[in-house]
Amino acid sequence: MLIPIHKLAFAILIPVMVAFIYFLLFFVVSSSYSTAVPSRVRQKIVIDHDGGADDVMAIFMGLLYEEYYDGPEVIALTTTHGNVDEDQVFNNTQRILTVANRRDVAIYRGSTRALIGEFPTDHFFGNDGLGDNNTDNYEPIAAQKEHAVFGLIELSKKYSDELVIVALGSLTNIALAIRIDPDFMSRLSHIYVAAGHVYGENFTEPEFNANMDVESYYIVAGSGTPEKLTIIPFSQIRLHQKISKEWRIDVLGSIDTKIMQAQNQYERLSLNVSTYWTLLDPSAMAIALDETLIVQETRYSNNSIILCGDQRGVNTNDFTTSRNDSNARVIYNVRKENYKKMLYDLFSAELRTIK
Ligand SMILES: *[C@@H]1O[C@H](CO)[C@@H](O)[C@H](O)[C@H]1NC(C)=O
Ligand SMILES: *[C@@H]1O[C@H](CO)[C@@H](O)[C@H](O)[C@H]1NC(C)=O
Numbered sequence: 001m002l003i004p005i006h007k008l009a010f011a012i013l014i015p016v017m018v019a020f021i022y023f024l025l026f027f028v029v030s031s032s033y034s035t036a037v038p039s040r041v042r043q044k045i046v047i048d049h050d051g052g053a054d055d056v057m058a059i060f061m062g063l064l065y066e067e068y069y070d071g072p073e074v075i076a077l078t079t080t081h082g083n084v085d086e087d088q089v090f091n092n093t094q095r096i097l098t099v100a101n102r103r104d105v106a107i108y109r110g111s112t113r114a115l116i117g118e119f120p121t122d123h124f125f126g127n128d129g130l131g132d133n134n135t136d137n138y139e140p141i142a143a144q145k146e147h148a149v150f151g152l153i154e155l156s157k158k159y160s161d162e163l164v165i166v167a168l169g170s171l172t173n174i175a176l177a178i179r180i181d182p183d184f185m186s187r188l189s190h191i192y193v194a195a196g197h198v199y200g201e202n203f204t205e206p207e208f209n210a211n212m213d214v215e216s217y218y219i220v221a222g223s224g225t226p227e228k229l230t231i232i233p234f235s236q237i238r239l240h241q242k243i244s245k246e247w248r249i250d251v252l253g254s255i256d257t258k259i260m261q262a263q264n265q266y267e268r269l270s271l272n273v274s275t276y277w278t279l280l281d282p283s284a285m286a287i288a289l290d291e292t293l294i295v296q297e298t299r300y301s302n303n304s305i306i307l308c309g310d311q312r313g314v315n316t317n318d319f320t321t322s323r324n325d326s327n328a329r330v331i332y333n334v335r336k337e338n339y340k341k342m343l344y345d346l347f348s349a350e351l352r353t354i355k
């Protein structure tokens, strides 16, 4: 039987056109997707932190970036001493993962004190590190069996070349992982260290995180290469991201989400005493999440820290060191407006997304 020619044409044309439209859609979707998410393997992040309100804000950022921006997976939080004792850091970690509804993230408990010496905990964010107004209720989350140091080593093996560490507190866990496993650093995709100052006329005192475990800072810096280690000195954040308290309270703080309301509570004491709102940990996290957006200038350096004498804890940098001879990339200048926009976008993302 003869099929009329126009019917035949339709029978062929329609599937061809449908296929063509599918192809077109596929390319449009996949090319816009690939500009948002690099085609590499999705990275994993571990955040090593010391439990203060600044750490918590950085952790929230990582979790929100994962959820709303297809960012790296936050696979674990490791605890270290610093803003508060490690016991309190562990409690705070459970509390904030509950607020963020991310009780699935593994917690590894880490170091309780520095390798050498013992330092008084600073209570800048309150005795509990989170504004001393604990009205959150949370069910306990069991910590992983391994100590954070071994957890970090294991995760660096499991996710070889994919693991990013963001270190926001004293560096004891990281230094021990490096000393126990000399290949630890080389297996990481990258480590961002929020610590130290670029010593100069305005920054002559040791920085808190670096000073909380000077020997550990020395070990971490001494094991670095610029491909693996980025240092974010507090001095550069203080110089270039001086943000008004009014913006923090009236703009960022007015975002009506459970997470931002909790964060406002955590910072209620520190915000009351400071003139500007300039925190290192969230800035470091912003850089770790999207460096191209935030960083204006990096410098290669022979970076270290003074161990002895009355300058103990003061950082040293030699920016004349060639790239090949340097041990770290140091963040030297950062953008302020992009950072504010990133914060605003992240913390308000859930209000824009219909889930
Ligand atoms: C942490 O929480 C546990 C269980 O609720 C409690 O017994 C302990 O006192 C808390 N530790 C600190 C430092 O608050
Ligand atoms: C403590 O937190 C609760 C719940 O978030 C809040 O209603 C209360 O105002 C806070 N108290 C102070 C002194 O900020």
Ligand SMILES: *[C@@H]1O[C@H](CO)[C@@H](O)[C@H](O)[C@H]1NC(C)=O
Pocket (backbone or CB within 6 Å): 200, 201, 202, 239
């Ligand atoms: C130190 O601070 C002063 C006053 O804020 C400023 O003028 C100067 O440029 C700063 N120095 C450096 C090296 O940034």
Ligand SMILES: *[C@@H]1O[C@H](CO)[C@@H](O)[C@H](O)[C@H]1NC(C)=O
Pocket (backbone or CB within 6 Å): 268, 269, 272
């Ligand atoms: C903030 O500071 C003011 C003035 O020093 C004081 O009256 C108030 O109680 C403080 N608020 C908190 C939450 O500490």
Ligand SMILES: *[C@@H]1O[C@H](CO)[C@@H](O)[C@H](O)[C@H]1NC(C)=O
Pocket (backbone or CB within 6 Å): 322, 324
């Ligand atoms: C730096 O190292 C690379 C690769 O190891 C080498 O190709 C390059 O010549 C070195 N540059 C200098 C200035 O030494």
Ligand SMILES: *[C@@H]1O[C@H](CO)[C@@H](O)[C@H](O)[C@H]1NC(C)=O
Pocket (backbone or CB within 6 Å): 302, 304, 316, 318, 321, 325, 326
């Ligand atoms: C880096 O600085 C240390 C002293 O802090 C020095 O011993 C070492 O030789 C320097 N390395 C380079 C490559 O300049």
